[in-house]
Amino acid sequence: xxxxxxxxxxxxxxxxxxxxxxxxxxxxxxxxxxxxxxxxxxxxxxxxxxxxxxxxxxxxxxxxxxxxxxxxxxxxxxxxxxxxxxxxxxxxxxxxxxxxxxxxxxxxxxxxxxxxxxxxxxxxxxxxxxxxxxxxxxxxxxxxxxxxxxxxxxxxxxxxxxxxxxxxxxxxxxxxxxxxxxxxxxxxxxxxxxxxxxxxxxxxxxxxxxxxxxxxxxxxxxxxxxxxxxxxxxxxxxxxxxxxxxxxxxxxxxxxxxxxxxxxxxxxxxxxxxxxxxxxxxxxxxxxxxxxxxxxxxxxxxxxxxxxxxxxxxxxxxxxxxxxxxxxxxxxxxxxxxxxxxxxxxxxxxxxxxxxxxxxxxxxxxxxxxxxxxxxxxxxxxx
Amino acid sequence: xxxxxxxxxxxxxxxxxxxxxxxxxxxxxxxxxxxxxxxxxxxxxxxxxxxxxxxxxxxxxxxxxxxxxxxxxxxxxxxxxxxxxxxxxxxxxxxxxxxxxxxxxxxxxxxxxxxxxxxxxxxxxxxxxxxxx
Numbered sequence: 001x002x003x004x005x006x007x008x009x010x011x012x013x014x015x016x017x018x019x020x021x022x023x024x025x026x027x028x029x030x031x032x033x034x035x036x037x038x039x040x041x042x043x044x045x046x047x048x049x050x051x052x053x054x055x056x057x058x059x060x061x062x063x064x065x066x067x068x069x070x071x072x073x074x075x076x077x078x079x080x081x082x083x084x085x086x087x088x089x090x091x092x093x094x095x096x097x098x099x100x101x102x103x104x105x106x107x108x109x110x111x112x113x114x115x116x117x118x119x120x121x122x123x124x125x126x127x128x129x130x131x132x133x134x135x136x137x138x139x140x141x142x143x144x145x146x147x148x149x150x151x152x153x154x155x156x157x158x159x160x161x162x163x164x165x166x167x168x169x170x171x172x173x174x175x176x177x178x179x180x181x182x183x184x185x186x187x188x189x190x191x192x193x194x195x196x197x198x199x200x201x202x203x204x205x206x207x208x209x210x211x212x213x214x215x216x217x218x219x220x221x222x223x224x225x226x227x228x229x230x231x232x233x234x235x236x237x238x239x240x241x242x243x244x245x246x247x248x249x250x251x252x253x254x255x256x257x258x259x260x261x262x263x264x265x266x267x268x269x270x271x272x273x274x275x276x277x278x279x280x281x282x283x284x285x286x287x288x289x290x291x292x293x294x295x296x297x298x299x300x301x302x303x304x305x306x307x308x309x310x311x312x313x314x315x316x317x318x319x320x321x322x323x324x325x326x327x328x329x330x331x332x333x334x335x336x337x338x339x340x341x342x343x344x345x346x347x348x349x350x351x352x353x354x355x356x357x358x359x360x361x362x363x364x365x366x367x368x369x370x371x372x373x374x375x376x377x378x379x380x381x382x383x
Numbered sequence: 384x385x386x387x388x389x390x391x392x393x394x395x396x397x398x399x400x401x402x403x404x405x406x407x408x409x410x411x412x413x414x415x416x417x418x419x420x421x422x423x424x425x426x427x428x429x430x431x432x433x434x435x436x437x438x439x440x441x442x443x444x445x446x447x448x449x450x451x452x453x454x455x456x457x458x459x460x461x462x463x464x465x466x467x468x469x470x471x472x473x474x475x476x477x478x479x480x481x482x483x484x485x486x487x488x489x490x491x492x493x494x495x496x497x498x499x500x501x502x503x504x505x506x507x508x509x510x511x512x513x514x515x516x
Contacts, residue, residue: 127390127419128419130388130389130390130397131419131478132478134502134505134507135464135478135479135502135509136449136452136453136455136459136464136480136502137449137464138453141451142447142449142464145447146445146446146464146466146478147445149445149446149447150491153445153490153491194450195448196450196451197447197448197449197450197451198448198450198486199447200447252444252445252466
């Protein structure tokens with residue numbers, strides 16, 4: 001499947017705390033913006049793919065809203081960040097197999113002004129909630145905090161090191177006109193920010209955002225006739241998880257990425273040392289730190305010194321979350337990471353541009369501790 | 384009096400909690416304990432199991448202090464949540480409270496024992512530092 005699909009359009013709505021429109025309207029705006037970027041119209045689209053764990057408007061409804069005459073492929077994947085990248089992989093498989101030719105993947109939600117994801121109850125029966133809620137434990141922040149503490153105990157990771165992630169990403173967001181949070185922050189601001197679940201501060205936790213984004217996936221052959229430099233899907237991976245603290249997995253300092261990363265590098269035919277820019281799912285700063293270890297950018301346990309070294313800054317050896325990430329750009333459940341990776345590889349990132357970016361890693365992680373993941377390796381194409 | 388919660392797979396565990404017993408499943412075919420309760424064994428896929436009462440001994444693996452909580456628990460904030468590893472097997476991890484302990488004094492590895500308490504109307508397994516010696 002390597003390079004059998006190309007991303008040829010990206011589109012966005014504004015990201016804000018109150019969109020003032022319905023989720024349906026946000027989805028329509030994002031989809032049409034992505035098509036416009038690609039130089040395509042609704043008449044060209046034969047597939048729609050979306051994912052949601054909360055607020056959304058389904059791909060089964062959007063064709064009627066948009067006036068799409070026919071749909072040969074659709075996918076509505078349950079999940080949040082964990083499936084943000086697998087949905088693009090599914091669309092890639094659809095075009096590579098010939099099931100569709102132009103698939104728009106989108107995510108649109110009023111996560112801040114509408115049903116606030118950070119506070120809501122699960123939509124589906126959750127057999128594990130009964131072992132958490134009665135103790136007052138249910139929020140993802142509390143669970144990621146326990147993993148962060150375990151990492152600190154085992155490896156000596158410090159809050160000062162962890163804080164390098166939100167501080168660095170905020171500096172990137174300052175240059176991103178789409179970002180919701182654009183005021184620079186210092187490590188002192190970070191350390192003095194309110195504690196949510198020790199050791200995680202508010203600035204370790206992602207935003208809740210109203211907004212939408214979309215990408216257009218097609219075949220490399222079709223991409224050649226379109227206006228944008230294509231970005232090829234070089235590799236994709238679905239990663240295992242263990243549903244919080246379930247049997248058979250007791251080490252919270254590791255994630256399922258330890259299984260999926262070797263698979264990703266093998267299928268993509270590249271290694272972490274060849275990645276020029278990395279958009280790493282950051283619902284929590286700690287989640288990004290441990291992914292940097294598990295994807296092989298630094299040794300296990302070295303995530304703290306690695307992020308504190310300056311390596312993840314725009315001028316570092318591995319720029320991370322060049323748009324500010326979910327912590328500072330906005331929380332579109334990870335599809336906005338794919339958009340940023342595409343823009344970087346096109347060379348269209350302006351002041352945020354990583355010079356000479358040819359290969360990007362973009363990842364999705366679950367908001368549930370240790371649960372499944374998905375990721376993409378994207379490659380700058382040719383005219 | 385507590386209400387017994389749980390679903391068809393977990394009801395027996397919660398009935399044990401109501402009687403102040405920590406019941407965990409053990410596979411009748413391979414002997415593996417499992418947590419959380421499931422209908423089948425994750426190690427050998429057997430459907431045969433028994434419920435065993437645990438010793439209640441565990442060690443602290445990690446913790447967090449909740450500074451925000453759902454409305455029911457707002458008055459408890461800040462509160463200490465621990466994740467403990469039961470003595471019987473290395474992947475039996477449970478979350479609960481550790482009341483009366485200053486989080487700053489924790490280092491990981493502390494020996495704890497189970498203590499059943501009522502939290503906002505629900506009886507739950509909770510933890511306390513084990514007696515020295």
